[in-house]
Amino acid sequence: MPSSTDPSSLPGARPSLWRHRNFRRYLTGQAASVTGSSISTMVIPVLAVLELDATTAEIAWLTFLGQLPPALLALHAGALADRHAKRKQMITGTLVSAAALASVPVAAALDRLSLTQLMVVAAVQGAAGAVHDAAAISLLPSLVDRSLIQRSNSRIGGLFAVAATAGSNLGAALTALLGPARALLGDVLSYLISAWCTARIQTPESPRPAAECRRLHTEIGEGLRYVHGDHRLRTLTLVNATTSSALALLNTLWALYLLRSLAMSATAFGVVLGFGALGAAAGALAAPSLAARYGPGPMMLAALAITPLTQLPLLLASPGLAWQVAIGAALLLQLACAAAAGTTQRSIRQVVTADGMQTRMQAVSTWLTSGARPVAALLAGGLGTWIGVRPTLIIGTCLLLVPLVVLYRSPLRTLREMPGSPAAGPPSADTFAQPAPSPLGPAVPNPAAPGDERHDRSSGGGP
Template sequence: MTACPDSPTAPASLWRHHDFRRYMTGQAASVTGSSISSMVIPVLAVLELDATAAEVAWLSFLGQLPPALLALHAGALADRHSKRKQMIIGDLISAGTLASVPVAAVLDKLSLAQLMVVAAVQGAAGVLHDAAALSLLPSLVDRSLIHRSNSRIGGLFAVAATAGSNLGAALTALLGPARALLGDVVSYLISAWCTARIQAPEGPRALANSRGRRLHTEIGEGLRYVHRDHRLRTLTLVNATTSAALALLNTLWTLYLLRSLAMSATALGVVLGLGALGAAAGALAAPVLAERYGPGPLMLVALAITPLTQIPLLLASPGLAWQFAIGAALFLQLACAAAVGTTQRSIRQVITADGMQARMQAVSTWLTSGARPVAALLAGGLGTWIGVRPTLIVGTCLLVVPLVVLYRSPLRGLLQMPGVLPVPPSSADALVQPAPAPLGPAVPNPAAAGDVRHDRSAEGSP
């Protein structure tokens, strides 16, 4: 890979990297705005349109459906065309779609059907944007700095999501729920503007000669690419199983806290705020911990801790002390999730050829997004059949699955981030093969992991 002109030579210079700053600013604005919509749209449906519980569920379902249906197609398009243009198109579609809600409210024409259409279109535009955005980063910074870049992005996104929820509540109080969505409209316009100002070349297209090739052929190449590389296959499976377990838990988590543990809305907000702080802390600490202990051991320990963080929730009874315990556990859980997410995403981006970045990310998005609705339905069925607390126990047990997947893989002994890959050939045939393994023992024999770790000297930043 050829580094962009102002690619940093040291981690500290990331903040002086103009294109990286533009990328981070635009994406943080988008995350902030999305948090506004996530908070405001259900309020608008319930308070202004008198939506029933079933209608609210359908509204949520329509918003979550596009990633499961369109992620693979969006990834193939991002590898075929300009990623920046695809991001801007997605942002502008989202902005225009959301702007229709306050306009309809002013004209007294807003309906629940329109909100459902908006949720579906915005979800589809978000898939288009995210497929390109996730795969653009490796062309902005040198691959040796990807882990630090993802760390800063993850920390900023956690703060932006919390700020967006609070801003959504404030805008709703000041302007009403329909006009509050204008905050998200502005965020999409900021994201599009920042993306348009990025100047770094995107790297070689996967399919420079893609005319005449069908999109499903390119999608198939992405699926085979991930399947053939054991590192990509393992990390994608870890993602999908973690997402399914957390989706099952999250479906009933708020209900359990508010009803079974009699937690107030204020206390719930404080607990969620602690979780956001944990996510930021985990993302920011991941590169340092990976450098000291190795990415493999870091992910293994974090995945092992995650099921244990559910114990306070399962043992809790109403009371302030248990609320503090649940808040601390959520802080630790999301710190572990962010550390694993930042690390595994960086590994996948480093080892993937430039022309396959978007399709590789799309496979992971497709599996994780597809797992969530299924897990939510399973949670509802189990919650009705065996009760809420036993269902949470089932979800906790499912959190052991990604730990087992990683433990059975050679990646558990990965003691350093993979090295920088050479620029891949431009031909499509070369791109359907997994990226060559980096020079040196990037994935050592797990049996020898202990000896290798003791011999490691202090290394530079990943």
């Protein structure tokens, strides 16, 4: 709930996100982190490919080790965030990430930097990021009223996309001025800013007393059953996971293909990433109006249908400025679709989930989404070595059709309005004796009704 000191919480006041002091602090801190992460997203591939001469297999292992910890830790991090103060968990993860990343420019200054160290740093950052993200995403519903969640996610998505654009361009500039290793100091600074902003959030939290906490695996099981028992959560989580798997395969080799096969410079690579992020800003900001006009279901379905088509310029490209522009334009469209769909599906999941299950619901989505990524990274490395990078990118493009089919076969595809909120209060243990029916049946069309989902090039909505 909004802080009692927020003007928007006064009787008769028109709800305004910008009057929520805690929301502004949350948004500023997370946007700073996104800006810094975009620097790393642009710089680390340049460092690995151009400075350390990484092979296709080594790039795949670097990606795998960075994405494995969230797959292993997401469920546990989500259950812990339900027990403890979310802000402390966010700050801890942020500071650990800053310390790990700071070791890279130090090692480079001592001429001791290696791919092994980059892999260790990637693994530590992945673990710290899982701890941070489990708390950060589920903190939002406690900062604003549920009626503002869709608008909040839209503003967050738009600002994050702008921050990603700034980060990519800043990364390119810092790489040109300081070299790729020292450019990472920009990300270290962003982590410190994020921790400071998070520490200033004053919304009271009520961690459960130790006496009320059951075994961690029991609470994890409740989260899994909760998501499985609601067809909306189940469908959107599966859409997220399949989208993430396909994009992880593409992302593993995307930078390698642009930098090596298409001979793109580090500066052009950063500009392309930044240009594409503008599409994410547009898609996130337009999501509420698009969902209101066409319905959340049809809008998400159209976005998923367009996404595979945006890969065609990449697959057809050859070295040259014209193709670089075409790839940037396609990336802009891809991220616009991803942000519009991702913002909408995340809002639906947050709105329909009971307060006591927000973190564990998010953890289940993160676990499945993150679990697909390391497997896809290893698959990309193996296929890229065996059949070549470009054929592997073609396979990844074909896999983008899977989430489209998943959503098309669900009644969510005809969802015409945002669903309402569930009953307030956390569910009891008895709630999980069997899968619960959807508490908001009328909001979702009957299945039999006629006309039956980096800083990273992700699905845009996040887990």
